[in-house]
Amino acid sequence: MVDTLQEEVGSRRTFAIISHPDAGKTTLTEKLLLFGGAIRDAGTVKARKTGKYATSDWMEIEKQRGISVTSSVMQFDYSGFRVNILDTPGHQDFSEDTYRTLMAVDSAVMIVDSAKGIEDQTIKLFKVCRMRGIPIFTFFNKLDRQGKTPLELLAELEEVLGIESYPMNWPIGMGKDFVGIYDRFHNRIEQFKSEGDERFLPLNEDGELAVPHELKNSPLYEQTLEEIMLLTEAGNQFSEEKIAKGELSPVFFGSALTTFGVQTFLDAYLKFAPAPQPRNATSGEVNPVSNDFSGFIFKIQANMNPKHRDRIAFLRICSGKFERGMSVFLSRTGKPINLSSSTQFLADDRATVNEAVSGDIIGLYDTGNYQIGDTITTSKEMYQFERLPQFTPELFVRVTAKNVMKQKHFHKGIHQLVQEGAIQLFKTVRMEEYLLGAVGQLQFEVFEHRMRNEYNVEVIMERIGSKITRWAEDEKVDESLHSSRSILVKDRYDKYAFLFENEFALRWFNDKNPDVKLYNPMDLR
Ligand code: GDP
Numbered sequence: 157m158v159d160t161l162q163e164e165v166g167s168r169r170t171f172a173i174i175s176h177p178d179a180g181k182t183t184l185t186e187k188l189l190l191f192g193g194a195i196r197d198a199g200t201v202k203a204r205k206t207g208k209y210a211t212s213d214w215m216e217i218e219k220q221r222g223i224s225v226t227s228s229v230m231q232f233d234y235s236g237f238r239v240n241i242l243d244t245p246g247h248q249d250f251s252e253d254t255y256r257t258l259m260a261v262d263s264a265v266m267i268v269d270s271a272k273g274i275e276d277q278t279i280k281l282f283k284v285c286r287m288r289g290i291p292i293f294t295f296f297n298k299l300d301r302q303g304k305t306p307l308e309l310l311a312e313l314e315e316v317l318g319i320e321s322y323p324m325n326w327p328i329g330m331g332k333d334f335v336g337i338y339d340r341f342h343n344r345i346e347q348f349k350s351e352g353d354e355r356f357l358p359l360n361e362d363g364e365l366a367v368p369h370e371l372k373n374s375p376l377y378e379q380t381l382e383e384i385m386l387l388t389e390a391g392n393q394f395s396e397e398k399i400a401k402g403e404l405s406p407v408f409f410g411s412a413l414t415t416f417g418v419q420t421f422l423d424a425y426l427k428f429a430p431a432p433q434p435r436n437a438t439s440g441e442v443n444p445v446s447n448d449f450s451g452f453i454f455k456i457q458a459n460m461n462p463k464h465r466d467r468i469a470f471l472r473i474c475s476g477k478f479e480r481g482m483s484v485f486l487s488r489t490g491k492p493i494n495l496s497s498s499t500q501f502l503a504d505d506r507a508t509v510n511e512a513v514s515g516d517i518i519g520l521y522d523t524g525n526y527q528i529g530d531t532i533t534t535s536k537e538m539y540q541f542e543r544l545p546q547f548t549p550e551l552f553v554r555v556t557a558k559n560v561m562k563q564k565h566f567h568k569g570i571h572q573l574v575q576e577g578a579i580q581l582f583k584t585v586r587m588e589e590y591l592l593g594a595v596g597q598l599q600f601e602v603f604e605h606r607m608r609n610e611y612n613v614e615v616i617m618e619r620i621g622s623k624i625t626r627w628a629e630d631e632k633v634d635e636s637l638h639s640s641r642s643i644l645v646k647d648r649y650d651k652y653a654f655l656f657e658n659e660f661a662l663r664w665f666n667d668k669n670p671d672v673k674l675y676n677p678m679d680l681r
Contacts, residue, residue, distance in 0.1 A: 161477060161513065162445045166431045168515030170240040170472075172257055174282065175267040176275035180297040184267055184412040185230070185241060191422055192232025192239060229470070229517045237426050240517055250277065251599040252577060253455055255547045256528070258284045260454040260472035260517065263291040263429040266405070267412075270296045270303030270330075274316045280595075282317055283678060287545070289402045293425055294321065300348075300411040302331030307383065313405065320392045320404040324424055325417065326384055327409045329376040337409055337417055338380050341424050345371070348416055363388075399428055432515035435474045437531070439539035442475050444514035449476030449484065450533035451518075452541045453526050456576050467522040469530075474541065476534065478512040487531040487538040495520060495532075528577035546647075548625050548678045549580050549593025552655060553600055556590070558614040569611030574648055579603050582645035582653065585635050591645060591655075592617070593625065623655035624662050626674035637669065 175181045230241045242261055244254045258264065264285045268274055285292050296309050304312075306327055313321045328335040328345070336347040338359075345357040345365065360366040363384060371377045398404035406428060410417020434441040442450055455470040481496050512518050520526070531540040557566035570590065574581045579600070580593040594600055600617060607613045623643070633652040638644035642665050643655040654674065656662040666674070 161447075164238075164477075165444050165514045167237050168240065168432055168513065169237050169263070169426055169429050170242070170261050170432065170515045170517070171263045171265055171429065172242045172244055172261045173265045173267055174244065174258070174278060174285065176269070176272070176277040179267045179269040179272070179275070179278070180412045181267055184265075184295065184297065184418065185243070187412055187415050187418045188239075188241065188422060189230060189232055190415075191419060192234040229519075231516075234422065235426065238516075239426070240515060242517065244281070251594065251596045251602070252547050252580075254281070255284050255595065256454045256544060256577070258288065258290075259544050260452075260470070261290065262432055262515065263293065265293045265295060265425065267295045267297050268309070270298050270309060270409075271301060273304055273309065273312050279316065282319075284547075286317075286319070286402060287678060291399050291402050291429060292319065292405045293421075293429070294405045294407045295412075295421055296407065296409045297412050299327050299330055299337075299409050299416070300334055300414055305330075306409060310407065313407070319402075320398065321407045322392050322394050322399075322404055323387060323407045323409075325409055325420060326380060326387070328371075328374075328380045333376060334411075335371065335374070335376055337420070338384060339420055340384070342420065346417065346420060348414075396428065400430060432474070435541055437539040437541045439535075439537050442539070442541070444475050446475045448533060448535040449478060449482065450474050450531065450535065450539075450541075451478075452532075452544075453520075453528060453530045454544065456522065456526060456528060467524070468519040469522040469526040471518050471520055471532070473512055473514050473516050473518065475514050478516070478518060480511070482534065484532045484534050485536075485538050486525060487533060487540045488527070490538060491525075493525060493532065527575055546580070546677050547595055548676055549595055550622050550625070551594050551597060551600070552582075552620045552623050553592050553617040554589055554620055555592050555618075556616050558616050562613045565611045565613045566607075566615070569607045569613055572611075573603060573606060578606070581648050582655075584638075585644045585646060585652075586638055591620070623657065624659065626654050626656065626662065626676055628652040628654070629673040629675055633672065637665075637672065 173181045173185060228243050230243065232239050242257050244250065244257050258281065264281075266278060266282060268278060282292065294313065296306070306323070310321050310323065313319055324341045325337040325339045325346075327337050334348050336345055339346050343359045343363070345359065347355055347357065357369055357371070358366045364381065365372055392404060395404055399406060406424065408417060408421040408424070410421060412418060432444040434443050436442075437450075451471040451473040453469045453471055457468045457470070478495070481494065483492055483494050485491065486493055529544045533539065555570070557563055570581060573579055582591040582593055583589065584591060592600065592603065604615055604617060607615050627647070628651070633644065635644060637654075641657040641661040645653050645655060647653055654665065656665065665672075
C-alpha cells in the first residue's frame with residue numbers, strides 16, 4: 157500500500173511558470189501540454205487568453221480584458237511522470253493570488269525573453285520562489301530572434317537575481333543565424349531546422365562532434381566550443397544539492413514558438429525537479445507518503461459560475477491519498493467535513509476527481525467553510541501547515557461606502573473579502589480610515605466588482621498611490637511618528653506598519669528613528 161503511494165507521489169512534479177508578460181509563458185505551456193497530451197486542462201491556454209473560452213471565465217473583467225484573473229491548474233502525463241502546472245495570471249496587474257500559487261508548487265520555471273533580459277515582474281516572482289528556497293529552472297526563450305548574447309544573459313541572472321547558474325545547453329548562433337544548441341546534458345547537438353535522425357548529432361568524449369558534419373567548419377560552431385570551454389573552466393559546477401536548495405538555476409536556451417529545445421528542457425527538468433517534499437506543520441514535518449491525508453487551501457475563487465454563485469477552494473495535497481467522499485477535519489475549527497464534491501477544471505465542464513495524491517491540486521466546492529491557508533487532514537492531531545506569508549502590498553487606496561446607509565453591508569463585504577485573501581486591509585491610526593493594500597491594481601478592480609455584485613455596495617476608492625510598506629517589529633509604536641510621508645497604520649491583526657512615500661522617506665525615517673525596527677516580510681532570507 158505504502159509502496160504504491162510512494163511510487164505515485166514520486167511521479168508527481170508540480171510547478172509554476174514565472175515570467176514577465178510576453179516572454180512566452182503561454183506558448184511554452186501549450187508546447188508542454190502537447191508533449192503530454194493533456195489529460196486535464198482549463199481550455200487550451202491560448203484560447204483562454206483570447207477569450208474564446210468565456211465559459212471558464214468567471215467575471216466580466218476577465219471577458220472585457222481577455223485575461224485570466226485567477227490561476228488555474230493543468231495536468232498531464234509524460235514519460236512516467238504526472239505533471240501539474242499551476243498557471244499564474246499572464247498580465248501585468250497580477251495579484252496576491254499569483255504569489256500564493258507559488259506556495260503550492262515544488263519548483264518554478266522562469267521563462268525570459270532573450271532580447272529583453274530579466275524584467276520587473278520576473279524579479280518579483282523570483283523573490284517569492286527564493287524566499288521559499290524552491291528549485292528554479294531558467295528557460296531563455298526566442299532564440300530564433302536576435303537577442304542579448306548568452307553570456308550577457310547569464311551575467312544578468314547572477315547580477316540582477318543573485319542566483320548562480322549552470323547552462324544545460326548553449327546556443328550555436330542566434331536569430332537568423334541560429335543553427336542549434338549544444339546540449340551539454342545529453343552530450344549532443346540539436347540542430348534547429350532538421351527533423352528525425354538528422355536532428356541530433358552525437359558528441360565525443362572531448363565534447364566535439366563525433367561525426368563528420370559541415371558544422372565543423374562553421375565559425376559559429378568554433379565560437380560555441382570556445383564558450384563551452386570557458387564555461388567548463390570558469391563557470392559554476394553542476395550541483396544537484398544547490399539546485400534542490402534553489403541556489404543554482406539550471407539554464408536552458410530554446411524557442412518555444414518553434415518547439416525547439418522544449419523537449420530537451422522537459423526531460424532534464426523532470427529529472428532534476430523535486431517530487432513533493434515533506435512540509436512543516438505544527439506537529440513537525442508531514443511526510444508526503446504518510447497514510448494520513450492532508451493539504452492546505454492556497455486560493456479561494458468565488459462565483460466562478462455566476463449562475464451558481466459557488467466558491468471553489470484550491471487545495472494542495474501534502475500527504476496521503478484523496479478519495480472522494482472521505483471525511484476530514486478542518487484544523488482551524490476542529491470541525492469534520494465530508495469531501496464529497498471535488499472538482500478539476502475543464503474548458504466547458506468540470507470533471508470530477510476521484511483520486512489524487514500529494515503534489516496534486518484539487519478544487520473543493522466551498523459554502524463558506526474555508527479560509528486561505530486552512531489545513532484539512534484526516535489526522536486526529538489536526539495539525540496546521542505553516543501560515544502563508546503576508547505579501548508586501550505596494551499600491552493603496554482609501555475606501556468608503558458611497559451610501560452611508562450601507563455601512564453594514566460595506567463592513568461585512570470588506571471583512572469577508574479580506575478574510576478570503578482578496579485584498580489587505582489597514583486602518584490609519586489617526587483617522588481610523590480604511591486603506592486597502594494590493595500587490596497589483598487588478599485586486600482593486602476585483603474588490604470593487606465583488607462589493608457591487610455580491611454585497612450590493614458601491615464603494616469610493618481614492619488612489620493614494622504606491623507606497624513602501626514596512627511592519628514594525630515591536631508591538632507598541634509611538635503614534636506621533638505618523639506623518640504624511642510615513643503613514644502609520646494597523647493591519648488586520650492589529651500590527652503596526654508604516655507606509656512610506658518612497659525609498660528616501662524610508663531611509664530618512666530609519667536614520668531618525670534607529671530604535672524602531674522595521675521589516676519587510678518578503679525580504680530574502
Ligand atoms: P506570455 O504573455 O508570456 O504568455 O507570452 P506568449 O506565449 O503569449 O508570447 C508572447 C508573444 O511572443 C507571442 O506573439 C508569441 O507568438 C511570441 N513568442 C513566444 N515564444 C516565442 C519564440 O520562441 N520565438 C518568437 N520569435 N516568438 C515567440
